[in-house]
C-alpha cells in the first residue's frame with residue numbers, strides 16, 4: 001500500500017495585527033491552525049461542531065466559530081483571538097478586566113470564547129441591560145454554569161469600555 005501525500009497550501013494569516021505564513025492542508029480548521037501552527041493556544045476547542053462557542057474569534061470584528069472556518073479561507077480577513085484583546089500597553093482589555101472584577105472565570109475553558117463574543121457585543125451595544133447581556137452570550141456554553149457572574153461582567157465591561165473611550169471623562 002502506498003501512502004498518499006496530502007496537498008498543502010501556502011496561506012498568510014493576519015492575526016492580532018501580525019502576519020503569519022503557514023503551509024496547511026485544505027481541510028485544516030482555522031482553530032487548529034491558530035493553536036498548532038501559530039501557537040496561539042488561547043483559542044479553545046470544545047465541540048468542533050459550532051455549538052459550544054469556546055473557539056470564538058473575531059473575523060473583521062465579527063464573532064465567528066474558528067472550528068467552522070478553514071485556514072485557507074481565512075487569509076482575506078483580519079483575525080483577532082483572545083490574545084489580541086489586551087490594551088496596546090499590555091494591560092487587560094475591558095472585557096478581560098471585567099471578568100477579573102466580577103469573578104467571571106471558573107475553570108476558564110469557555111472564557112476565551114466569551115471574551116471575544118462580548119468584545120464584539122459591547123461594541124454593537126455599548127449600554128447592555130442584563131437581558132441584553134444574556135442574549136449576547138446565549139451562543140456560548142459554560143460547563144461550570146457560572147453565567148450569573150459572566151452577565152455581570154458584560155455590563156462591567158461595557159462600563160469600562162465607555163470610560164476608556166476617547167473623549168470620556170476619566
Ligand code: FES
Pocket residue numbers: 044045046047048049050051052053054055056065066067068
Ligand atoms: S469548538 Fe467551535 S463551537 Fe465548539
Ligand code: FES
Pocket residue numbers: 105106107108109110111141142143144145146
Ligand atoms: S468556566 Fe468552566 S466551562 Fe466555563
